[in-house]
Amino acid sequence: MDKKPGILKVLQATAGKPITPQDDESLFGSGLLDSFALPDFVSGLEAEFGVSIPDSDLSARKFDTIDKVDSYLEARGK
């Protein structure tokens, strides 16, 4: 299943605007999201994909691009 539409949906809901970053574009380095939006982004991913992200995975690097989020969810079997 292609997860990128779901990731983009969560991302846009978090940002509150219809941003469409490149799959490998840094969401935080580019300023599309600030650090304080990250918790909402991760919570949104948990709800959208029905996954509980453990403390040990709560690292900003894992969620910095759409590609990284996609790989992470893939590794979690989603």
Next chain:
Amino acid sequence: MAFLRATGSYVPERVVTNADLATLVGETAEWIEQVSGISERRYAAPDQTVADLAVLAAERCLQSAGIAATELGMLLVSSGSPERYCPGPASAIAARLGMGTTPALDIPVGSAGSLIGLALAMRLAPTTGQMLVVGTEIMSRRIDATAEGRNTAILFGDGAGAALVSPNAGFLRLVDAELFTDGSGSEMLRVEDGRLHMDGGSVILRASRKLPACILEVLQRNALTPADVPHYLLHQANLNLLTKVAATLKVPAERVFTNIQKYGNTSSASLLLALDEWRSGVGQRIEGPVLFSAFGTGLNWGAMLAFPADLTSELTGSAAG
């Protein structure tokens, strides 16, 4: 039982505004305020040490309580930014306060160290007697005030706070506390080679989950909800984080005391600095339970619950002193 009996604080005279920092870090003063909520912070003079700041805060606290340092049963000092790590500043501070051979211990935990000190004092005071908890930091020497280090440079300031925990009298009764450590995140926030290293996004991600969770845990086991607590005293990490914690707990942001606007993030000093200013502001108008919480290096975090002395009397039927 254990009570908060008195508080004290000290901040250095030098005020550093966002405009002062803006050029150094390659940003505007407005941007600094927007991302941090901080307007200014204090920097220690070149010849000041963390012990100097601590002694001034401690003396104010002891003077407020009307007791001598010789009456203390123990001193606990938190600092993540001491000039040297071993021995830490506690023994030097104890000597300068005139504590003789009374035990003085260091808690080298940035940001959360004062909460750890208060929680330990709560448990030890009934057998140890009066315990002085001090948080003291000179973070301005641990930052990199350049464009590369801007994310930490804009946040931190210097200062010290102190609180006296007594076994028999005070304005707040310390009721319950819970502390946590998760070393899997120890690399995210650390002072190493004299510099602060912070993976800001990851720290915010962890803190924004752990702070509300531990607050809820302590409240729930005391049959309280966040709405029952009119006063939240949190480590002053970042105004946006404090606002986020309030939103998660579904309490008005005004219930979370803030003075980060004036002092920035003073790491482990911030909770006690906030406590001292909050108490000065509320005077005798403490309207209900007080909830303390902090998150810091280690990673360490936790929460502590206190009742005003008159509320304690009402709930327990005993004189709180």
